[in-house]
Amino acid sequence: MGAYSDRAAEILEMVTSIIDQEAAKGTKGLGKRVADIVADQFGGQQVYFPFDRKRRDARIYADFRGDNIHALATCYRLSTKQIYEILDKERAKRRQKQSVLPGVSLGGQQ
Structure with missing residues (x-):
């Protein structure tokens, strides 16, 4: 939630x-x-419904098709720059760190 x-x-x-x-x-x-x-x-109360940016950003990432930046910006009422920033951030979160295989050295170090 x-x-x-x-x-x-x-x-x-x-x-x-x-x-x-x-x-x-x-x-x-x-x-x-x-x-x-x-x-x-x-009724009669002020009720605040919280906004979950993490969920919105994950939806934007899931909806991204490579050629729909402007459609996403319109749909989510954001600028294209904001959409690009969200996509970059979401990609970084999902990027797996590459592990080193046994017996393989990096940069000549062991």
């Missing part, structure tokens, strides 16, 4: 539970039923 405060995690769990319970009743009118319940539960 990400690193959320206890209250944020509690709110997200409540919303998840509401959707799961309502989905079990069928999908017809699901959006309206969920909206009504959420309004009943949180």
Whole structure:
């Protein structure tokens, strides 16, 4: 889920539970039923839904096809420069360090 405060995690769990319970009743009118319940539960309060950049960045990396930088920038409302930076960061996270094979020396050292 990400690193959320206890209250944020509690709110997200409540919303998840509401959707799961309502989905079990069928999908017809699901959006309206969920909206009504959420309004009943949180009406009159300021509720902050946390944003998980790590999850967004991983989705951008997964959606990247090599020729869709502009489409990603539009979809995620970011600049192309930001998309390139996110892709570079995600590539670096996924890059495996190459291990040295037994009996092989690097740079003439043993």
